[in-house]
Amino acid sequence: xxxxxxxxxxxxxxxxxxxxxxxxxxxxxxxxxxxxxxxxxxxxxxxxxxxxxxxxxxxxxxxxxxxxxxxxxxxxxxxxxxxxxxxxxxxxxxxxxxxxxxxxxxxxxxxxxxxxxxxxxxxxxxxxxxxxxxxxxxxxxxxxxxxxxxxxxxxxxxxxxxxxxxxxxxxxxxxxxxxxxxxxxxxxxxxxxxxxxxxxxxxxxxxxxxxxxxxxxxxxxxxxxxxxxx
Numbered sequence: 001x002x003x004x005x006x007x008x009x010x011x012x013x014x015x016x017x018x019x020x021x022x023x024x025x026x027x028x029x030x031x032x033x034x035x036x037x038x039x040x041x042x043x044x045x046x047x048x049x050x051x052x053x054x055x056x057x058x059x060x061x062x063x064x065x066x067x068x069x070x071x072x073x074x075x076x077x078x079x080x081x082x083x084x085x086x087x088x089x090x091x092x093x094x095x096x097x098x099x100x101x102x103x104x105x106x107x108x109x110x111x112x113x114x115x116x117x118x119x120x121x122x123x124x125x126x127x128x129x130x131x132x133x134x135x136x137x138x139x140x141x142x143x144x145x146x147x148x149x150x151x152x153x154x155x156x157x158x159x160x161x162x163x164x165x166x167x168x169x170x171x172x173x174x175x176x177x178x179x180x181x182x183x184x185x186x187x188x189x190x191x192x193x194x195x196x197x198x199x200x201x202x203x204x205x206x207x208x209x210x211x212x213x214x215x216x217x218x219x220x221x222x223x224x225x226x227x228x229x230x
Contacts, residue, residue, distance in 0.1 A: 003056070005204040007090060007176035009040045011066070012197040016185035022195075033097045036182050037104065044090075044174040053216055054208040057168040061130040061205065063088065067198030069155035071138050071183075075190040077147040079137050082192050084155060085181040090130035090202060092171040095121065104181045107133050107163045125165040129174065130202055135159035152194075170216065176202065 012030055014022045024030060024038070033039045049056055073082065087103050089095070095103065098119035106112050109128040112120035136155040140147060178200060186193040210216075 001208050003206040003208060005044050005174070005206050007042055007044060007174075007202040007204075009042070009176075009178045009200045009202075011199045012038065012040070012180060012195070014038075014182060014185075014195040016187075016191070016193045018186065018189070020185050020187035022182065022185045034101050034181075036184060037101065038180045038182070039100055040178040040180075042176045044176060045172075046169070046174060047172040049208055050170060050172045053210065053213075055168050055170055055211050055216060057207050057209060058129060058166040059205045059207065061090070061164050061166065062203055063132060064201050064203065065198045066200070069136060069198065070152060070194075070196050071155060071192055072152040072194035073138075073192045074150050074186050076149065077138055077151065077153075077192070079140075079147070082138065082183040084136045084183065084195065086134045086136065086197070087177070087179040088130070088132045088200070088202060089128060089175075089177045089179070090204065091123075091127050091175045091177070092129060092167075092169045092173075093123075093127050094175045095177060099123075100177065100179050103177075104179055107131055107161065109163060109165065125163075126167045128163060128165050129167060129169065130204065131163035131165075133159065133161040133163065 010029055014024045017023050030038050030040050046056055085104050089103065099121040102118050102120045106120060108121060108123040109125040134157050136157050138153040139156040180197065182195050183192045
Protein backbone atom coordinates (compact mmCIF):
# COMPACT_ATOMS: atom_id res chain seq x y z
CA UNK A 1 0.00 0.00 0.00
CA UNK A 2 1.35 3.43 -0.96
CA UNK A 3 2.30 5.91 1.74
CA UNK A 4 3.84 9.38 1.85
CA UNK A 5 6.07 10.17 4.83
CA UNK A 6 7.00 13.80 5.45
CA UNK A 7 9.60 15.37 7.73
CA UNK A 8 9.02 19.11 8.31
CA UNK A 9 11.72 21.53 9.50
CA UNK A 10 11.15 25.17 10.53
CA UNK A 11 13.04 28.19 9.16
CA UNK A 12 16.32 29.19 10.81
CA UNK A 13 17.20 32.81 11.52
CA UNK A 14 20.55 33.64 13.11
CA UNK A 15 21.61 37.16 14.13
CA UNK A 16 25.03 38.14 15.43
CA UNK A 17 25.21 39.81 18.84
CA UNK A 18 28.08 41.92 17.47
CA UNK A 19 30.63 40.22 19.70
CA UNK A 20 31.20 36.97 17.82
CA UNK A 21 28.20 34.91 18.98
CA UNK A 22 24.98 33.92 17.24
CA UNK A 23 21.53 34.45 18.67
CA UNK A 24 18.47 32.66 17.30
CA UNK A 25 14.78 32.20 17.95
CA UNK A 26 14.29 29.12 20.17
CA UNK A 27 10.67 28.89 19.01
CA UNK A 28 12.01 27.29 15.81
CA UNK A 29 12.97 24.13 17.75
CA UNK A 30 16.61 24.55 16.75
CA UNK A 31 19.36 23.65 19.18
CA UNK A 32 23.10 24.21 19.32
CA UNK A 33 25.15 21.01 19.16
CA UNK A 34 28.63 22.41 18.42
CA UNK A 35 30.44 25.69 17.88
CA UNK A 36 28.58 27.34 14.98
CA UNK A 37 26.59 24.12 14.58
CA UNK A 38 22.79 23.86 14.76
CA UNK A 39 20.38 20.97 14.36
CA UNK A 40 16.66 20.55 13.83
CA UNK A 41 15.31 17.06 14.45
CA UNK A 42 12.10 15.06 14.47
CA UNK A 43 10.93 11.44 14.33
CA UNK A 44 8.66 9.54 11.97
CA UNK A 45 6.77 6.84 13.88
CA UNK A 46 6.57 3.51 12.03
CA UNK A 47 5.57 1.41 15.05
CA UNK A 48 2.07 0.78 13.69
CA UNK A 49 3.53 -0.89 10.60
CA UNK A 50 5.86 -2.98 12.74
CA UNK A 51 2.96 -4.13 14.90
CA UNK A 52 1.22 -5.31 11.73
CA UNK A 53 4.45 -7.07 10.62
CA UNK A 54 4.75 -4.81 7.57
CA UNK A 55 7.95 -3.74 5.85
CA UNK A 56 8.25 -0.09 4.78
CA UNK A 57 9.93 0.44 1.40
CA UNK A 58 10.86 3.61 -0.48
CA UNK A 59 10.61 4.47 -4.18
CA UNK A 60 12.22 7.91 -3.99
CA UNK A 61 12.89 10.86 -1.70
CA UNK A 62 13.16 14.56 -2.39
CA UNK A 63 13.28 17.92 -0.63
CA UNK A 64 11.27 21.12 -0.86
CA UNK A 65 12.26 24.57 0.44
CA UNK A 66 9.96 27.46 1.33
CA UNK A 67 12.20 30.32 0.18
CA UNK A 68 15.80 31.40 -0.48
CA UNK A 69 18.90 30.90 1.67
CA UNK A 70 20.70 34.19 2.34
CA UNK A 71 23.48 35.94 4.25
CA UNK A 72 24.10 39.55 5.34
CA UNK A 73 27.58 40.76 6.19
CA UNK A 74 29.34 43.83 7.57
CA UNK A 75 32.30 45.56 5.86
CA UNK A 76 33.31 42.52 3.75
CA UNK A 77 32.50 38.91 2.84
CA UNK A 78 35.35 36.38 2.87
CA UNK A 79 34.63 33.28 0.72
CA UNK A 80 37.58 31.50 2.32
CA UNK A 81 35.81 31.33 5.66
CA UNK A 82 32.19 32.42 5.22
CA UNK A 83 30.79 29.09 4.06
CA UNK A 84 27.55 27.37 5.07
CA UNK A 85 27.21 23.56 5.23
CA UNK A 86 23.81 21.87 5.41
CA UNK A 87 23.20 18.14 5.76
CA UNK A 88 19.79 16.48 5.82
CA UNK A 89 19.42 12.88 6.96
CA UNK A 90 16.62 10.40 7.49
CA UNK A 91 18.11 7.44 9.35
CA UNK A 92 16.80 4.21 10.81
CA UNK A 93 19.07 4.80 13.84
CA UNK A 94 19.68 7.97 15.91
CA UNK A 95 22.82 10.12 15.70
CA UNK A 96 24.44 11.54 18.82
CA UNK A 97 26.00 15.01 18.83
CA UNK A 98 29.50 13.77 18.03
CA UNK A 99 28.11 11.94 15.01
CA UNK A 100 26.20 15.07 13.94
CA UNK A 101 29.53 16.91 13.91
CA UNK A 102 31.07 14.12 11.84
CA UNK A 103 28.11 14.18 9.42
CA UNK A 104 28.98 17.82 8.64
CA UNK A 105 32.37 16.65 7.38
CA UNK A 106 31.83 13.13 5.97
CA UNK A 107 28.41 11.83 4.96
CA UNK A 108 27.45 8.83 7.14
CA UNK A 109 27.24 5.49 5.40
CA UNK A 110 30.53 5.87 3.52
CA UNK A 111 33.90 4.54 4.66
CA UNK A 112 35.18 7.38 6.87
CA UNK A 113 38.79 8.55 7.11
CA UNK A 114 40.72 7.05 9.98
CA UNK A 115 40.62 9.28 13.03
CA UNK A 116 40.76 8.69 16.76
CA UNK A 117 39.47 12.22 17.39
CA UNK A 118 36.11 12.05 15.58
CA UNK A 119 33.23 9.69 16.31
CA UNK A 120 31.92 8.87 12.83
CA UNK A 121 29.75 6.03 14.11
CA UNK A 122 29.48 2.59 12.55
CA UNK A 123 26.96 3.55 9.89
CA UNK A 124 26.50 1.81 6.58
CA UNK A 125 24.31 2.74 3.63
CA UNK A 126 21.33 0.78 4.95
CA UNK A 127 20.96 3.19 7.86
CA UNK A 128 20.70 6.28 5.68
CA UNK A 129 17.38 6.13 3.90
CA UNK A 130 17.68 9.77 2.78
CA UNK A 131 20.81 11.91 2.74
CA UNK A 132 21.86 15.21 1.17
CA UNK A 133 25.05 17.21 1.75
CA UNK A 134 25.40 20.83 0.54
CA UNK A 135 28.10 23.49 0.69
CA UNK A 136 26.91 27.04 0.01
CA UNK A 137 28.55 30.43 -0.52
CA UNK A 138 27.13 33.88 -1.10
CA UNK A 139 26.31 34.31 -4.79
CA UNK A 140 28.84 36.80 -6.18
CA UNK A 141 26.68 37.54 -9.23
CA UNK A 142 23.52 38.32 -7.23
CA UNK A 143 24.62 40.35 -4.24
CA UNK A 144 23.94 43.77 -2.84
CA UNK A 145 26.84 46.02 -1.92
CA UNK A 146 29.67 43.83 -3.20
CA UNK A 147 31.97 41.48 -1.33
CA UNK A 148 34.38 44.26 -0.40
CA UNK A 149 31.75 46.21 1.53
CA UNK A 150 28.65 45.51 3.59
CA UNK A 151 25.98 43.66 1.64
CA UNK A 152 23.77 40.62 1.27
CA UNK A 153 23.19 37.79 -1.17
CA UNK A 154 21.33 34.60 -1.73
CA UNK A 155 23.42 31.45 -1.28
CA UNK A 156 24.74 29.37 -4.16
CA UNK A 157 25.21 25.61 -3.84
CA UNK A 158 28.71 24.65 -4.95
CA UNK A 159 28.43 21.08 -3.67
CA UNK A 160 25.15 19.15 -3.70
CA UNK A 161 25.60 15.44 -2.99
CA UNK A 162 22.76 12.94 -2.64
CA UNK A 163 23.55 9.77 -0.67
CA UNK A 164 20.12 8.21 -0.08
CA UNK A 165 19.99 4.42 0.09
CA UNK A 166 16.15 4.08 -0.01
CA UNK A 167 16.62 0.72 1.73
CA UNK A 168 13.45 -1.01 3.04
CA UNK A 169 13.21 -1.09 6.81
CA UNK A 170 11.43 -2.84 9.66
CA UNK A 171 12.56 -0.20 12.17
CA UNK A 172 9.83 1.27 14.36
CA UNK A 173 11.09 4.85 13.99
CA UNK A 174 12.96 7.04 11.51
CA UNK A 175 15.19 9.83 12.82
CA UNK A 176 15.21 13.02 10.75
CA UNK A 177 17.90 15.70 10.98
CA UNK A 178 18.68 19.04 9.41
CA UNK A 179 22.28 19.85 10.37
CA UNK A 180 23.61 23.35 9.69
CA UNK A 181 27.16 24.65 10.07
CA UNK A 182 27.50 28.43 9.73
CA UNK A 183 30.41 30.90 9.58
CA UNK A 184 31.61 32.69 12.69
CA UNK A 185 29.34 35.56 13.70
CA UNK A 186 30.39 39.15 13.07
CA UNK A 187 32.64 40.69 15.69
CA UNK A 188 33.54 44.35 16.20
CA UNK A 189 31.60 45.40 13.13
CA UNK A 190 32.96 42.95 10.57
CA UNK A 191 31.94 39.51 9.26
CA UNK A 192 28.66 37.69 8.62
CA UNK A 193 25.84 39.35 10.56
CA UNK A 194 22.67 37.42 9.59
CA UNK A 195 21.99 33.93 8.20
CA UNK A 196 18.51 32.94 7.09
CA UNK A 197 17.40 29.49 5.93
CA UNK A 198 13.84 28.77 4.76
CA UNK A 199 11.59 26.02 6.09
CA UNK A 200 12.28 22.64 4.54
CA UNK A 201 10.50 19.34 4.13
CA UNK A 202 11.71 15.90 3.15
CA UNK A 203 9.16 13.76 1.34
CA UNK A 204 9.55 9.98 1.21
CA UNK A 205 7.51 8.21 -1.44
CA UNK A 206 6.92 5.01 0.54
CA UNK A 207 4.91 1.81 0.47
CA UNK A 208 4.16 -1.01 2.88
CA UNK A 209 4.27 -4.67 2.03
CA UNK A 210 3.73 -7.93 3.91
CA UNK A 211 6.76 -10.11 3.28
CA UNK A 212 6.95 -13.87 3.84
CA UNK A 213 7.48 -14.55 7.53
CA UNK A 214 11.07 -15.73 7.24
CA UNK A 215 12.13 -12.76 5.11
CA UNK A 216 10.39 -10.33 7.46
CA UNK A 217 11.97 -11.87 10.56
CA UNK A 218 15.40 -11.63 8.93
CA UNK A 219 14.76 -7.97 8.07
CA UNK A 220 13.54 -7.29 11.62
CA UNK A 221 16.67 -8.94 12.98
CA UNK A 222 18.81 -6.86 10.60
CA UNK A 223 17.10 -3.62 11.69
CA UNK A 224 17.77 -4.50 15.33
CA UNK A 225 21.41 -5.31 14.60
CA UNK A 226 21.95 -2.04 12.71
CA UNK A 227 20.37 -0.01 15.51
CA UNK A 228 22.70 -1.56 18.08
CA UNK A 229 26.00 -1.39 16.22
CA UNK A 230 26.22 2.37 15.68
